[in-house]
Amino acid sequence: MYAQLFALFRQRIENGVWPLNECIPSLDELMEEFDVGRVTVRHALGMLEAEGLVGRFRGRGTFVMARPQSNIWYRIPMNWDELTGAQPDIEVEWLESHECAQPPASVHAGAALGEAYQALKRRLLRHRIPYGIGHTYIEKNVYAAFGADVLAKPIPLQVLDARLPGGVGHAEQTVRASVADLDTARLLDLTSGAPVIQVTRSVLDHQGVLVYESLGVFRGDFVEIHTDLK
Template identity: 30%
Template sequence: MTSHISVFQKSRVPLYLQVAHLMRQKIERQEWPVDAQIPTLNELEREFQVSRITLRESLARLEEEGLIRRTRGRGTFVMKDLSQQRWFKLATSFEELVRTVSELKIRLIAIDEDDHPLVPHFAAGEVAGPYRRLRRVHYRDDRPYCLIEIYLAQDVFALDPRGFSGSPVIPKLAALPQVRIAAARQIMRVTVSDEDTAEHLDIGVADPIADVCRSLQDAQGRIVYYAHIQYPAQMIQVELDLFAGQHQPSPPASKKR
């Protein structure tokens, strides 16, 4: 059996956080279901091959997150069901995107009001400035689930400054008769959070996140909307129809006997 220590040492993340992530996975996968008593320190020590000091720090982290409850003389019990935590389905079409964000709650983050140049992270269309930059946190059930920075073409922003400033941008943009969205692209990468992202999303520094860049273009190929969005990785899922727009293969013909 490969030693856990040799695997843990490959990461710069503190050891107790790595172990806490593994424990969190057990709760998510319902290996440790809600209300169940988790293994004892002796059993955890054998399973993870780390010291008791590290295990106590890991358990303390889970307790701070409200995932477990430690009771002297009785043991440690799971307090939350994480099996359905990946509730946010990342949109894979423009129509789905409009539906998904139409009812979001947002908290605005104060930024300077100057115009900003746009430097896309991928080939996303023609950059034609200036752009108005907006920054905000989106919420569901009072829980932050994404940090988003938006670049909106200044002439488009001027069509409804109040609406764009205080509401989700995508539905407002889709409803404007003066703007026709002709192309939409997005890419997603898996990375880790920095200090700023962690603070806004109430997660730990270096926790895994889904990093999404999204671009909407008008009929002239100009980028009218560009967004950089960061989600806690444990909250999202991606579903794709791998035969979308294609003919599904016919089943193999049965052999005659």
């Protein structure tokens, strides 16, 4: 709950609802407005303070000290160079790793499947706030060749781009709006049914074999798509 509260407080500062250099509502007022406990409000305010957005002064209250640079923590890359050239300031928490026969639902129907795949699951965080979950499937032999490097990178496709024998033959991306299921809601500190953005990526080698597929699920309030139209 504190993550949702932090995001709401941050948005109020960004939108000017809580003006710069002004005192924000008291702890008790925030507790009553959002129907949460004192510890939850304190935690959310502490995260704002750690980001330099508010300052708490004994006997005076909590004041807005700065506006956030952006409320967007993930701008979805719209081409290969943007994706593989990104250097995100994020934390990665690896949750699962196991072998499976194939990705559960390949979105690239024309791809030939490999012998087996390594399934990886991770959670993406920034400022200790979880904002994304990544489900990644890497062809078994490709993973065996440089799997350790994949685990060390926040963007596994950067390793694939640099080291895949013969290079990447084809890559595609699909973006769609969805809602959080129970597991996603738990991992991203959301309510079930909250809006999320799903990003699916498929990468084939020059023989048409699916060597990589991923499903990223991101909080709808921390993501944007930007495209130059002309």
